[in-house]
Amino acid sequence: MQEEINVLIQAQYPLIYLVTPEEERAERAIAMIAQRKSQQQRVFVWTVTHGIVEYGQSRHTTQHNTVSPEAAVQWVIQQKEPGIYIFKDLHPFIDAPATTRWLRDAMASFREEAKKSLKKSIIVMSPVQQIPIELEKEVVVLDFPLPNLKELNQVLSHQLDQSKTRRTTTETREKLLKAALGLTRDEAEKVYRKAYVKAGRLTEAEVDIVLSEKKQIIRRNGILDYIEEDETLDSIGGLEELKRWLKQRSNAFTERAREYGLPQPKGMLILGVPGCGKSLIAKTTSRLWGLPLLRLDMGRVYDGSMVGRSEANLRNALKTAESISPAILFIDELDKSFAGSSGSSDSDGGTSSRIFGSFLTWMQEKTSPVFVMATANRVERLPGEFLRKGRFDEIFFVDLPNTQERQQIFEIHLKKRRGDIDRFDIEQLAKVSEGFSGAEIEQAMVAAMYEAFAQDREFTQLDIIAAIKSTQPLSRTMTEQVAALRDWARQRARPAASSLAEYQRMEF
Numbered sequence: 001m002q003e004e005i006n007v008l009i010q011a012q013y014p015l016i017y018l019v020t021p022e023e024e025r026a027e028r029a030i031a032m033i034a035q036r037k038s039q040q041q042r043v044f045v046w047t048v049t050h051g052i053v054e055y056g057q058s059r060h061t062t063q064h065n066t067v068s069p070e071a072a073v074q075w076v077i078q079q080k081e082p083g084i085y086i087f088k089d090l091h092p093f094i095d096a097p098a099t100t101r102w103l104r105d106a107m108a109s110f111r112e113e114a115k116k117s118l119k120k121s122i123i124v125m126s127p128v129q130q131i132p133i134e135l136e137k138e139v140v141v142l143d144f145p146l147p148n149l150k151e152l153n154q155v156l157s158h159q160l161d162q163s164k165t166r167r168t169t170t171e172t173r174e175k176l177l178k179a180a181l182g183l184t185r186d187e188a189e190k191v192y193r194k195a196y197v198k199a200g201r202l203t204e205a206e207v208d209i210v211l212s213e214k215k216q217i218i219r220r221n222g223i224l225d226y227i228e229e230d231e232t233l234d235s236i237g238g239l240e241e242l243k244r245w246l247k248q249r250s251n252a253f254t255e256r257a258r259e260y261g262l263p264q265p266k267g268m269l270i271l272g273v274p275g276c277g278k279s280l281i282a283k284t285t286s287r288l289w290g291l292p293l294l295r296l297d298m299g300r301v302y303d304g305s306m307v308g309r310s311e312a313n314l315r316n317a318l319k320t321a322e323s324i325s326p327a328i329l330f331i332d333e334l335d336k337s338f339a340g341s342s343g344s345s346d347s348d349g350g351t352s353s354r355i356f357g358s359f360l361t362w363m364q365e366k367t368s369p370v371f372v373m374a375t376a377n378r379v380e381r382l383p384g385e386f387l388r389k390g391r392f393d394e395i396f397f398v399d400l401p402n403t404q405e406r407q408q409i410f411e412i413h414l415k416k417r418r419g420d421i422d423r424f425d426i427e428q429l430a431k432v433s434e435g436f437s438g439a440e441i442e443q444a445m446v447a448a449m450y451e452a453f454a455q456d457r458e459f460t461q462l463d464i465i466a467a468i469k470s471t472q473p474l475s476r477t478m479t480e481q482v483a484a485l486r487d488w489a490r491q492r493a494r495p496a497a498s499s500l501a502e503y504q505r506m507e508f
């Protein structure tokens with residue numbers, strides 16, 4: 001990243017917009033670039049409280065009358081020596097006509113000066129991306145990434161020194177570092193300190209404390225959720241083809257797979273009838289592949305309180321996922337998240353279109369091993385761009401379970417609740433529950449248990465059958481939607497069950 005900023009400065013890009021919540025870290029990185037032999041540029045920092053101050057100097061050395069953003073930009077224009085000018089609090093003012101105008105004037109003047117080898121760049125540093133249309137073409141936007149292992153190592157070493165822990169094996173160190181990936185430098189510092197305070201040491205045993213602190217921080221940020229799932233693939237009935245596909249890719253994110261020449265899996269879309277185990281399969285994949293599962297809550301991405309806020313939310317969430325990678329990014333109900341977003345002018349001022357665009361671009365360009373696992377119920381609500389070949393590695397269609405699969409589902413859920421399942425005639429249960437989804441089978445069983453529990457007795461075959469009979473499954477109440485989805489999927493998606501022929505045979 002430092003290299004990228006360096007290249008932009010060397011190439012005399014006049015205006016760089018650096019998105020980051022970590023001012024100090026970014027400032028330090030820029031100062032290091034400026035101090036390089038080839039560079040030798042002075043660095044000045046503007047804040048709304050002190051105006052322009054040279055980097056590393058006391059605040060009393062402020063350039064007078066540069067507190068207003070316009071005056072500060074004018075001052076920068078007047079400078080006759082190479083410099084990097086960091087503007088920290090500009091984003092709330094950047095839309096003001098005078099500020100935008102002065103910035104455009106500065107761009108023009110820098111370009112002229114560049115011809116005479118006078119290198120000047122303005123770097124706007126902000127936690128959110130907010131650029132007026134007039135400047136859009138002039139700005140290069142960069143995302144300052146979260147600390148990598150090397151940087152976290154400095155933080156950890158500092159904590160280990162302070163806590164006088166001398167001997168840590170390379171493995172312990174690596175585990176402690178990996179556990180903090182995805183946090184800002186400040187957050188990592190706090191987490192290590194807290195783990196140390198709690199346990200009085202920082203060893204391998206504290207990795208779990210670091211991890212659980214990280215999960216809390218990620219949850220507090222509100223957009224991503226760190227999901228832990230104990231279920232394995234064995235707790236899913238049917239979906240054999242999908243399971244096989246997933247098992248085949250268990251080691252797809254290893255170095256060995258790269259050396260073999262395999263591409264990194266990008267993601268999968270699971271389409272299907274509600275309640276047939278789409279979310280369940282996403283969750284169990286995390287265990288199967290041994291990768292953390294992060295759920296992206298699109299509902300929480302949207303935030304109308306400030307222009308650019310939603311984009312910043314998405315950007316931050318994706319940045320966190322990338323820094324924790326290899327990881328699985330789970331988006332439930334993709335159809336709801338992006339419904340109608342391919343239209344250009346929405347009631348929300350185009351926010352959902354922009355979010356959708358940013359997400360697609362990210363999916364297209366991402367190089368980090370973040371596997372996107374998305375689910376959707378309604379294909380007609382899904383923007384066509386998602387369904388285009390190559391966007392996902394595979395689109396699977398999860399249909400209602402057939403008789404054999406229903407048997408498996410009954411078995412799984414009965415075993416979960418009772419040890420003695422021989423007293424049930426599972427074949428019969430599977431027969432009478434034709435048209436039921438996995439979720440509906442589970443619900444019928446729970447209803448049967450409640451019935452028996454209220455009468456203070458053990459639940460029986462007959463209780464389950466009665467519950468099934470009194471349930472109207474979705475496949476009956478939503479026959480048309482289910483048929484339409486099937487029709488669509490028949491041509492375009494891969495069946496999650498064993499074979500296409502099998503579910504084509506099924507009729508409801």
Ligand code: ATP
Nearest residue numbers: 235236237274275276277278279280409438439442
């Ligand atoms: P929705 O589209 O409504 O979110 P979904 O397809 O994601 O539904 P899940 O949430 O995964 O369905 O399923 C709900 C519950 O139903 C699961 O937690 C599980 O207990 C049960 N279930 C569904 N399908 C299966 C299955 N094939 N095997 C075992 N249990 C299942």
